[in-house]
Amino acid sequence: MIETTESSAHALVDLRAHAAPETAVAIVRTLVRFGRPVLTFAYDHGIRVVPLRRHERYAEASAALSRLGVDVDAWPAPPAGLFVVEERRVYLRSRSPMTVAHEFGHALDCALGAGVYRSGIDPHVRAAFAASRNFVTPYAATGLDEYFAECVRSYVGVNDPASFWPRATRERLRRLDPAMYAYIEALFAGGFAAGAA
Numbered sequence: 222m223i224e225t226t227e228s229s230a231h232a233l234v235d236l237r238a239h240a241a242p243e244t245a246v247a248i249v250r251t252l253v254r255f256g257r258p259v260l261t262f263a264y265d266h267g268i269r270v271v272p273l274r275r276h277e278r279y280a281e282a283s284a285a286l287s288r289l290g291v292d293v294d295a296w297p298a299p300p301a302g303l304f305v306v307e308e309r310r311v312y313l314r315s316r317s318p319m320t321v322a323h324e325f326g327h328a329l330d331c332a333l334g335a336g337v338y339r340s341g342i343d344p345h346v347r348a349a350f351a352a353s354r355n356f357v358t359p360y361a362a363t364g365l366d367e368y369f370a371e372c373v374r375s376y377v378g379v380n381d382p383a384s385f386w387p388r389a390t391r392e393r394l395r396r397l398d399p400a401m402y403a404y405i406e407a408l409f410a411g412g413f414a415a416g417a418a
């Protein structure tokens with residue numbers, strides 16, 4: 222089989238037994254924006270993307286969440302997606318481009334850190350975050366992990382049409398946060414592999 226960007230993206234999506242195959246289409250459409258080297262890097266580091274079935278709860282899909290008693294399903298507004306570090310799994314309730322790209326940003330952070338978020342321990346990210354005055358999105362200001370995920374999402378320029386947030390773009394990242402722009406650009410230039418722990 223010829224490996225294409227699309228087939229690399231498909232390989233990441235774990236539909237499990239009962240999910241409708243067309244579910245993968247919207248997710249793949251966003252994942253291909255990251256490029257094949259990055260998708261391959263994620264796959265090789267055990268990252269998988271798991272869409273929830275209709276009405277399925279996170280705790281049903283994730284053994285770790287169930288065991289840890291993390292009841293995100295009971296939140297007033299359950300998250301559109303989340304990343305479970307110990308499983309290296311992105312769980313998606315929504316297939317929106319913004320959700321897929323943001324959560325995949327967390328997945329890349331975890332793959333880079335070989336099972337822990339690289340953003341939490343990398344002095345370059347910590348320094349850029351501490352020095353940052355204008356964040357690429359409001360959510361990027363809420364913590365090192367969200368900072369990393371939102372900067373990655375900006376670099377690939379994935380947005381939802383209906384979002385009320387400022388559009389996250391590569392140009393906006395370059396303008397507002399040159400240090401983090403350079404950091405993310407170097408990661409993409411090396412297919413993330415050079416930055417891997």
Ligand SMILES: [Zn+2]
Nearest residue numbers: 323327367370
């Ligand atoms: Zn997040």
